[in-house]
Amino acid sequence: MAQQERDQAVDRELTMSRAMVEAIAHEMREDEEVFYMGEDVADYGGIFDSTEGLLDEFGHDRIMDVPISETAYVGAAVGAAQEGMRPIAELMFVDFFGVGMDQIYNQMAKNTYMSGGNVSVPMVLTAAVGGTYNDAAQHSQTLYGTFAHLPGMKVVVPSTAYEAKGLMHNAIRDDDPVVYLFHKRLMGIGWLPAPDGPKTPVPEEDYTIPFGSADVKREGSDVTIVTLGLHVHRALDAAEDLDDDGVDAEVIDLRTLVPLDTETVVESVRKTGRLVVVDEDYRSFGVTGEVVSRVADEALDDLEAVERVAVPDVPIPYSRPMENEVIPDGEDIKAAVEATE
Amino acid sequence: MYDDMVTARYYEERLQEEYLEGKQPAFDISAGPIPGELHLAAGQEAAAAGVCQHLRDDDVVTAPHRPHHIAIAKGVDLKRMTAEIFGRETGLSGGKGGHMHLFDPDVHFACSGIIAEGVPPAVGAGLAAKKRNEDSVAVAFLGEGAVDQGAFLESLNLAAVRDLPVAFVVEDNDWAISMPKDRVTDVEDASQRADGFDLPGRRVDHDDALAVYDAADEAIGRARHRNGPTLLEVQTHRRMGHFMGDPEGYRPEEDQEAAAQRDSIESLSEDLRDRDIDRETLGEIESEAQERVDEAIEWAKEQPEPEPEDAYDDVFVNPPSGVTDSEPDHTLAGGDD
Ligand SMILES: Cc1ncc(C[n+]2csc(CCOP(=O)(O)OP(=O)(O)O)c2C)c(N)n1
Numbered sequence: 001m002a003q004q005e006r007d008q009a010v011d012r013e014l015t016m017s018r019a020m021v022e023a024i025a026h027e028m029r030e031d032e033e034v035f036y037m038g039e040d041v042a043d044y045g046g047i048f049d050s051t052e053g054l055l056d057e058f059g060h061d062r063i064m065d066v067p068i069s070e071t072a073y074v075g076a077a078v079g080a081a082q083e084g085m086r087p088i089a090e091l092m093f094v095d096f097f098g099v100g101m102d103q104i105y106n107q108m109a110k111n112t113y114m115s116g117g118n119v120s121v122p123m124v125l126t127a128a129v130g131g132t133y134n135d136a137a138q139h140s141q142t143l144y145g146t147f148a149h150l151p152g153m154k155v156v157v158p159s160t161a162y163e164a165k166g167l168m169h170n171a172i173r174d175d176d177p178v179v180y181l182f183h184k185r186l187m188g189i190g191w192l193p194a195p196d197g198p199k200t201p202v203p204e205e206d207y208t209i210p211f212g213s214a215d216v217k218r219e220g221s222d223v224t225i226v227t228l229g230l231h232v233h234r235a236l237d238a239a240e241d242l243d244d245d246g247v248d249a250e251v252i253d254l255r256t257l258v259p260l261d262t263e264t265v266v267e268s269v270r271k272t273g274r275l276v277v278v279d280e281d282y283r284s285f286g287v288t289g290e291v292v293s294r295v296a297d298e299a300l301d302d303l304e305a306v307e308r309v310a311v312p313d314v315p316i317p318y319s320r321p322m323e324n325e326v327i328p329d330g331e332d333i334k335a336a337v338e339a340t341e
Numbered sequence: 342m343y344d345d346m347v348t349a350r351y352y353e354e355r356l357q358e359e360y361l362e363g364k365q366p367a368f369d370i371s372a373g374p375i376p377g378e379l380h381l382a383a384g385q386e387a388a389a390a391g392v393c394q395h396l397r398d399d400d401v402v403t404a405p406h407r408p409h410h411i412a413i414a415k416g417v418d419l420k421r422m423t424a425e426i427f428g429r430e431t432g433l434s435g436g437k438g439g440h441m442h443l444f445d446p447d448v449h450f451a452c453s454g455i456i457a458e459g460v461p462p463a464v465g466a467g468l469a470a471k472k473r474n475e476d477s478v479a480v481a482f483l484g485e486g487a488v489d490q491g492a493f494l495e496s497l498n499l500a501a502v503r504d505l506p507v508a509f510v511v512e513d514n515d516w517a518i519s520m521p522k523d524r525v526t527d528v529e530d531a532s533q534r535a536d537g538f539d540l541p542g543r544r545v546d547h548d549d550a551l552a553v554y555d556a557a558d559e560a561i562g563r564a565r566h567r568n569g570p571t572l573l574e575v576q577t578h579r580r581m582g583h584f585m586g587d588p589e590g591y592r593p594e595e596d597q598e599a600a601a602q603r604d605s606i607e608s609l610s611e612d613l614r615d616r617d618i619d620r621e622t623l624g625e626i627e628s629e630a631q632e633r634v635d636e637a638i639e640w641a642k643e644q645p646e647p648e649p650e651d652a653y654d655d656v657f658v659n660p661p662s663g664v665t666d667s668e669p670d671h672t673l674a675g676g677d678d
Contacts, residue, residue, distance in 0.1 A: 043591035044519035067489035067525040068456050068517060096455060099490070134376030134428070136439040138454040191370045191586050317652045319428030319436030320376055325649035 010201035015188025019161035023168035038090030070100030081123035109152030137315035145286035166209030212259035220250035238333035305340035349410035391553030401466035403459035429644035457490035467505035486517025506564035
């Protein structure tokens with residue numbers, strides 16, 4: 001169903017965090033083996049409201065506060081998953097991945113392969129990503145590319161409440177490890193105001209969004225803007241502005257990085273001929289380079305111009321003017337589109 | 342020591358006022374003159390002051406995400422630290438670090454916002470001192486929530502097995518954000534963990550600032566005289582939320598009230614008066630501290646913000662040409678271009 005039809009069919013809007021929580025609660029009711037662990041996820045309800053309200057229904061045994069020991073609890077999720085349970089482990093900020101990285105990329109991501117497929121790791125690793133609130137280099141990274149680069153993890157990135165719920169249902173039901181990266185700015189938390197876009201109509205019943213299906217958030221014929229997460233909304237804003245200038249931009253929300261829906265992107269580029277890829281992760285060796293090279297592989301002849309918009313290769317600075325400089329905004333996206341003309 | 346403690350308290354009270362500006366009525370973390378998160382340490386001043394009294398400028402201190410009281414006690418430049426917290430160009434890090442990432446090489450002070458990850462570098466500083474045959478020491482500060490982290494336990498072992506001149510100082514304020522100690526550890530006293538590494542562990546109560554001072558004297562003395570590392574735990578009380586804006590819905594009111602009633606600054610002031618230091622002398626110390634703080638804050642607020650392009654500097658000390666894209670080049674691919 002297209003976004004518009006969907007919006008008309010459902011009259012209830014949720015924030016992205018409510019939508020995520022709804023999917024988790026549903027899966028926990030259906031399956032005793034699903035549980036959630038992380039720091040401040042029980043009584044606090046998650047620093048980014050990612051577990052708000054779950055403690056009341058499920059108690060401390062299934063919504064588990066854990067010590068500040070990322071290696072231990074991410075690894076424990078791997079172990080429980082290998083025994084057939086379906087843990088969800090939350091890294092409060094994705095930047096903390098380094099502390100538990102061995103468990104993530106040498107255990108969680110590789111055990112299926114190294115066991116010749118005899119072992120599966122049906123767990124979800126959730127983490128908050130993103131800057132735009134001046135919290136400096138250790139609390140503002142996006143790191144989409146890091147997880148997508150290392151084989152063995154499916155990587156999903158919701159941009160709205162509708163996606164957040166559907167992708168979470170899939171993530172929990174999937175027999176492989178899924179990294180579910182939610183942008184703080186989209187969650188709808190009181191102290192970190194969200195833009196208008198992420199609060200969307202969300203059906204009451206459960207539904208899934210297949211991994212590897214990008215969504216065309218705005219149709220257009222002049223230029224293709226490919227992006228994900230918060231930057232879907234920034235790209236849509238830029239597209240509105242461009243429309244005033246007579247440029248009709250198509251905006252594609254990737255929704256998952258692994259698997260990546262190259263087909264939808266290529267189809268769009270065949271139509272528009274111009275490609276702009278926007279990402280809040282670092283520029284080099286990342287999402288923008290990957291998308292461009294896939295399009296080049298399949299549709300080089302259709303490609304008239306390419307631009308990449310991403311964080312230049314610097315850690316995220318604290319102070320406002322510098323953070324604004326490095327994190328792409330609507331103006332940067334517009335300028336990139338104009339540069340393809 | 343009293344001086345450092347009242348400076349830190351007043352400093353954070355002023356920061357709190359400044360921080361809330363522009364964030365009211367609806368709290369928005371990214372608004373106002375001080376952006377980002379802010380973690381205040383009201384009630385924990387004695388732990389920092391009592392330890393840092395025994396340190397010289399060439400001794401190394403690493404602090405966690407709640408660093409101001411420690412930085413002040415270590416003698417970090419107050420003006421430039423404040424400018425950093427306001428995100429200004431003349432700040433310690435030119436506005437790149439912010440409140441959780443204060444670096445002042447003049448007094449060998451550094452911070453990390455990643456829990457317990459500032460601890461291994463302190464061990465490294467101790468290692469450097471030992472290798473060079475110098476008598477400087479290193480101190481790693483951390484919270485009681487951080488003692489469950491591998492980096493801390495591995496560091497205790499490395500320092501112990503190498504007899505390094507390091508003191509590990511745990512500030513136990515009972516809470517790690519919303520997690521009370523008893524939900525995340527069966528070991529009530531972090532100092533007990535020293536046993537597992539065969540090094541001395543000592544626990545003191547923060548209400549008695551002089552006891553903190555004495556215990557730190559012993560720990561730093563051991564390190565200074567090459568007798569190896571010590572784990573010192575100071576029981577403190579968290580008087581505020583974890584960060585500014587924390588609604589503390591998880592915290593029982595009695596606990597908040599109990600914490601508010603324990604104030605090592607008040608008890609130290611009583612102690613000093615019992616030792617015949619008159620109220621007037623203490624008053625002078627307090628007003629001098631306030632003047633210094635007010636001056637630092639006024640100065641910081643007048644400082645310019647960095648230029649946006651400054652963001653591209655300092656990735657490397659020795660930047661290889663072509664690596665940092667200050668102006669991402671416009672690559673055109675394919676077609677007829
Ligand atoms: C590796 C890592 N995990 C989680 C966090 C998030 N976090 C920041 S402060 C904190 C609690 C720390 O508690 P404690 O060490 O007791 O220090 P306190 O805040 O009480 O001073 C947590 C979990 C982090 N910064 N780094």
